[in-house]
Amino acid sequence: MVSKVIKITDEQGLHMRPATLFSQAMAGFKSNVQVKHNGKSYDAKSVMMLMTACIKCGDEIEIVAEGSDEQDVLNKAIELFENGLEG
Amino acid sequence: MFEGIAASKGIGIGKIKLIEECELKFVPKHIDDVEKEKLRFENALNKFKKDTAESAESIRKNIGEKEANILEGHIAMISDPAMNSKMMEIIEGGQCAETAVDTVCDMFINIFSQMEDELMRQRSLDISDIKTSLIKILLGVENVNLSQLESGTILITKDITPSMISQIVKDNVAGVITEIGGTTSHAAILLRTIEIPTVLSVAGITKQVKDGDVAIVDGNDGVVYIRPEEELLSKYKLKREEYIKKKIELKELVGVETHTKDNIKLKLYCNIGTPKEAKTVIESGGEGIGLFRTEFLFMDSNHLPSETEQYNSYKEAVDLLSDKTIIIRTLDIGGDKDIPYLGLKKECNPFLGYRGIRYCLGNIDIFKIQIRSILRASAFGKVKIMIPLVTCVDEIRAVRKIVEDCKQQLKAEGIEFDKKIEVGCMIETASASLIADILAKEANFFSIGTNDLTQYTMSVDRGNQNVTYLYSAFEPSVIRSIKNIIDCAKKQGIEVGMCGEAAADELMIPLLISFGLEEYSVSPSLALETKSVISKWTKKEADELADKVLKLSTKAEIIKLLQEYKK
Numbered sequence: 001m002v003s004k005v006i007k008i009t010d011e012q013g014l015h016m017r018p019a020t021l022f023s024q025a026m027a028g029f030k031s032n033v034q035v036k037h038n039g040k041s042y043d044a045k046s047v048m049m050l051m052t053a054c055i056k057c058g059d060e061i062e063i064v065a066e067g068s069d070e071q072d073v074l075n076k077a078i079e080l081f082e083n084g085l086e087g
Numbered sequence: 088m089f090e091g092i093a094a095s096k097g098i099g100i101g102k103i104k105l106i107e108e109c110e111l112k113f114v115p116k117h118i119d120d121v122e123k124e125k126l127r128f129e130n131a132l133n134k135f136k137k138d139t140a141e142s143a144e145s146i147r148k149n150i151g152e153k154e155a156n157i158l159e160g161h162i163a164m165i166s167d168p169a170m171n172s173k174m175m176e177i178i179e180g181g182q183c184a185e186t187a188v189d190t191v192c193d194m195f196i197n198i199f200s201q202m203e204d205e206l207m208r209q210r211s212l213d214i215s216d217i218k219t220s221l222i223k224i225l226l227g228v229e230n231v232n233l234s235q236l237e238s239g240t241i242l243i244t245k246d247i248t249p250s251m252i253s254q255i256v257k258d259n260v261a262g263v264i265t266e267i268g269g270t271t272s273h274a275a276i277l278l279r280t281i282e283i284p285t286v287l288s289v290a291g292i293t294k295q296v297k298d299g300d301v302a303i304v305d306g307n308d309g310v311v312y313i314r315p316e317e318e319l320l321s322k323y324k325l326k327r328e329e330y331i332k333k334k335i336e337l338k339e340l341v342g343v344e345t346h347t348k349d350n351i352k353l354k355l356y357c358n359i360g361t362p363k364e365a366k367t368v369i370e371s372g373g374e375g376i377g378l379f380r381t382e383f384l385f386m387d388s389n390h391l392p393s394e395t396e397q398y399n400s401y402k403e404a405v406d407l408l409s410d411k412t413i414i415i416r417t418l419d420i421g422g423d424k425d426i427p428y429l430g431l432k433k434e435c436n437p438f439l440g441y442r443g444i445r446y447c448l449g450n451i452d453i454f455k456i457q458i459r460s461i462l463r464a465s466a467f468g469k470v471k472i473m474i475p476l477v478t479c480v481d482e483i484r485a486v487r488k489i490v491e492d493c494k495q496q497l498k499a500e501g502i503e504f505d506k507k508i509e510v511g512c513m514i515e516t517a518s519a520s521l522i523a524d525i526l527a528k529e530a531n532f533f534s535i536g537t538n539d540l541t542q543y544t545m546s547v548d549r550g551n552q553n554v555t556y557l558y559s560a561f562e563p564s565v566i567r568s569i570k571n572i573i574d575c576a577k578k579q580g581i582e583v584g585m586c587g588e589a590a591a592d593e594l595m596i597p598l599l600i601s602f603g604l605e606e607y608s609v610s611p612s613l614a615l616e617t618k619s620v621i622s623k624w625t626k627k628e629a630d631e632l633a634d635k636v637l638k639l640s641t642k643a644e645i646i647k648l649l650q651e652y653k654k
Contacts, residue, residue: 011396011399011400011403012206013204015206015207016160016206016210020160020163023167024163027168043168043169045168046167046168046169046170047163047164047167048164048167048169048170048195049167049169051199051207051210052195052198052199054202054203054204054207056204057396058388058390058396
């Protein structure tokens with residue numbers, strides 16, 4: 001299992017569009033990926049669950065991946081958040 | 088007359104076509120053949136995706152890219168593993184597909200509709216649309232075909248969905264009336280985009296009408312008339328013509344320079360409260376931003392926004408404006424605007440208390456963060472700093488010193504900024520107006536805030552019902568004050584603007600032209616109308632009217648005269 005804490009810098013937080021892009025990217029991997037926010041865990045491959053998490057700008061989230069390609073999926077997640085999810 | 092919610096402007100007159108939809112009721116059933124039910128569900132899902140993609144394509148062609156993306160978002164939502172697997176679980180538990188869709192959609196509608204964030208709350212509308220469409224498919228209810236309506240149709244239906252609108256041929260539909268729905272729904276947004284007059288939430292309307300009845304849809308005032316009398320009908324036909332004429336006039340003004348009838352060039356700016364609105368400024372014909380309120384950054388946050396957060400917001404607006412001027416007003420809190428985490432004490436007399444620049448000069452650490460953020464953003468465009476609630480020269484001197492300190496710091500850190508950034512004052516207190524000649528020597532520009540200027544000049548709390556009758560910018564004292572401020576600015580050769588509501592008031596504009604106001608900053612929705620009013624006056628006509636106004640003694644006389652000369 002691998003994990004990393006990330007701070008959300010997008011002013012809009014994790015809204016519909018960034019959440020869709022993120023969950024679609026995560027769905028391409030085999031590993032189970034969870035987003036932890038305020039003590040709760042959400043399926044990173046589900047845009048609906050991610051939106052219910054109500055993740056705002058400035059919030060910290062932890063991305064936890066477990067499975068055969070866990071390091072790859074974690075790296076991808078970090079890359080997406082660092083480059084901004086709007087584009 | 089029936090009242091509803093005005094959802095899309097304009098006036099529609101035509102013959103009613105009532106779209107009666109079957110009730111989407113179903114009886115929950117127990118399912119024995121789970122596999123067969125799963126297949127039925129999957130077929131419905133595929134049909135939904137296909138239909139939605141088609142509607143989105145039609146919307147993309149006829150309405151716009153952004154609107155199409157919203158509908159395509161529905162496909163992403165229904166394809167979601169969480170939503171999908173929850174529905175499957177219910178079917179596997181022996182319940183019918185309708186129950187599965189209904190239960191899971193309601194669950195998400197419930198979650199989203201309770202969220203604090205307005206944008207997130209709107210997602211519940213998406214899910215509601217998805218639910219309706221899916222259940223329709225499962226029940227085998229055919230969508231009514233709306234593409235063959237006769238010209239001049241007033242469409243009446245219980246509820247209207249984006250997919251229904253995607254079929255409409257715009258030129259055939261004179262208006263839309265529904266029984267349910269609100270202005271923020273996607274349907275309402277689409278109707279506004281294609282400019283069909285619409286009134287929503289007219290209770291029981293489908294029971295009051297039959298096909299072929301004549302109806303008037305007044306999307307400006309949110310009212311509907313069924314089978315109107317001849318007299319009312321002619322009145323509304325006239326209203327419709329006037330509205331269309333005005334709309335065409337205003338559209339022609341987008342991108343046209345703002346000038347008086349005798350070609351004196353003036354500046355038309357807009358007031359905004361969030362960086363995103365900078366976009367609407369350009370779209371609505373604004374030539375810059377005369378007031379960027381920064382309170383939203385502090386109010387929408389649960390902590391003091393950091394330098395990076397503030398910088399990002401200011402820079403976003405600066406980038407959207409490219410080379411146009413943007414005047415950023417420093418934090419203006421206190422009075423009626425409270426921010427819990429700043430721990431402001433309750434005051435007996437908040438409008439005369441610790442607010443505006445007074446608060447910032449008492450909390451220099453907080454103020455410096457904002458000044459640094461604005462300076463950093465100034466490296467990328469034409470940014471000016473504006474100080475609210477100035478009452479004496481010491482305040483502008485103190486701010487200038489802080490700006491200089493911040494510049495030195497940034498320089499030492501090797502960070503870029505506009506070395507010649509202008510610092511100006513809001514003139515909105517009686518004191519600032521009386522010493523406008525002194526302030527003009529130390530400020531780079533003035534902006535008249537008429538709302539507070541009226542309040543402080545007339546000594547009237549505009550929130551107090553018993554005294555609001557005194558609150559008017561047309562009081563002789565306020566008009567004299569405005570004239571004095573503009574005179575002092577011009578004498579000193581600094582630019583003078585106005586960012587209060589009066590700058591967009593068609594009665595006030597000729598006076599402002601006469602006094603020599605150069606920059607009019609108004610809400611984006613009023614920009615074109617303001618431009619249009621300005622273009623109707625020559626300086627000479629405005630001067631003659633102003634001379635008469637300045638000789639009058641009461642607000643009532645002044646308004647009466649201005650009404651008479653209105654163009």
